[in-house]
Amino acid sequence: MAAGTIRYWAAAKSAAGTAEEPYEAATLAEALEAARRLHAGQPEFARVLLRCSFLVDGAPVGVRAHDTVTLAPGGTVEVLPPFAGG
Template identity: 60%
Template sequence: MAKGTVRYWAAAKAAAGVAEEPFEADTLADLVVKITLKYENPDLERVLGRSSFLVDGDPAGIRDLSTVALKDGAVVEVLPPFAGG
């Protein structure tokens, strides 16, 4: 099982109540499930369902999350949709 860091931004950070935390997961899908179960927060679950993800700086939220393998030392960024200009 890979160990790394997950970083939450904007609405994900507000819903999780932390900016970052360590994780243990094999795939991005596993990580999302673990986060959802850990916090049992409907707001966070909703945000995660609409977020994009970066794994070590590379976009990973476009494809099936179960195909995104995580490795030791990975940094996963949770990027909720946002507006601005």
């Protein structure tokens, strides 16, 4: 299990109510599920996550299954909703 930081941007930041928070998870799927549970009282959060793309330690996740993306100790997950204008 790795510990690191999830950073939220734009609409994801607004829905989470914070710019960043810690995670403890082995995979991206586990980190996102823990974040969903943490923000269960904020229904917009789950909706925003469905539209987001993710970077793990600066590398795009793309279409890889989130349960196959391992997280490193001290790593960073960036949660990026679609941005207008590219």
